[in-house]
Amino acid sequence: MSSDAAIFAGARRPIVVPRGRQLFAEDDPVLALYRIERGCVRLQVNERNGARHILAFLFPGDVICAGLQKHWASAEAVCESVVLKAPTSALLQLMQTDPAAAAALLEASERTVSQLAHHVGRLFQDSAAARISWFLGWMAERAGADGVAEFEVPMDQRDIADFLGLAPETVSRVFAQLEAAGLLRRVSYRHFTYRRGAHGARLEAGETLSCRDGSRPCDEGFKPGD
Amino acid sequence: MSSDAAIFAGARRPIVVPRGRQLFAEDDPVLALYRIERGCVRLQVNERNGARHILAFLFPGDVICAGLQKHWASAEAVCESVVLKAPTSALLQLMQTDPAAAAALLEASERTVSQLAHHVGRLFQDSAAARISWFLGWMAERAGADGVAEFEVPMDQRDIADFLGLAPETVSRVFAQLEAAGLLRRVSYRHFTYRRGAHGARLEAGETLSCRDGSRPCDEGFKPGD
DNA sequence: CGGCGATTTGAATTACATCAATCTAGGTGG
């Protein structure tokens, strides 16, 4: 868990990163490791033509280490965030002092890669509705929210689209569908309630989203005046 | 370059891996690092439903380190391959002895991640033809082959499809189109010649593949009796 | 109370997947 505490304990200077500010750019030399304390950071690659692809969203507790010498992606704050910064020299020192701890620290940053690997799997084969259902479930779970608890999503639909490999319009449409199906409720701009339920599970398993076919009329969702 | 030689020098026992054999499975504990000497290895994730997604192809010189404690993907030999194996304990030792070398070694394995990051970008936005054009160009370049030089592709179309996020039929069709356009020539089963040229570049930049529109009649390809 | 980016909604298009045969290469055994 906090074998990484050691290295970040030294760098006791929380950095406040305003919304949209870049932590580092792709191809820049790696000067430090970061650990997120508050907020949300996105790892992304930018194409020449201006297109942007979000590889991962990082949350408090996550360690950012996109390369040891050169960053393989850039990092930007999705919303105002707080990070701790540890110079790479500290990592090299830790390697000598306590290699196991250093390995654990690196493993923590590998979690991001692991997530990325599985994310690719999702992009390959899941439908738009399944991807978004998964995403909402993830966000809800992260916030410790069950079906009825409200949670906040810090990123805008554009971010979600660039993360899930969809057009922004598609994201909007699927949101509307999920809401119509009674699974999603929009409390306010970026506050939701999501009841993944069996329906969502089936969705993620490949079923198409439709309440038009009479067979199974949108059960297990929210009732209109819930 | 060969800062990694140190760690692999100790493990002087080349391992011959037959075609299709698994080096390690996802979620298995990490016992060793590998360096490929000959052949080709694929990193992949397998979904519950049997679907397979290839995250990367690794070639001689590449270091495999998919996680430090638990593998985030499994590895299988695409064709008969030779690898060197260094126990993780050797890496921990190296950290103490020569942290910079250890970092360099890990950086080498991060190259795979970097490639993966950009691969995601391609999956997001490139057309089937563009992906395959890129893939062929990559393979040709890897073999040091220019337009007329022949190169071998060790993987079958199924592998290519699972790597590029396409159906095998689509791969076959695009191959046929590229051949008809005079850019690709199939010398034998898995030996090709590929002239990426301006056409391929435009393709990768988003242009659709067609020789039917009279405007630009498949120039710069191979002539029939070339 | 305007201004503007972010969303929503609609209609039309299309690239790719899917399903279903057929064909081929090359390894196998007689």
Added chain:
DNA sequence: CCACCTAGATTGATGTAATTCAAATCGCCG
């Protein structure tokens, strides 16, 4: 050495999910 066999590759026909383009609306900020 040749006919057989099978996984892999090819080809065709069809369907559709998601993109694209375009326009209206919303929500927030100054």
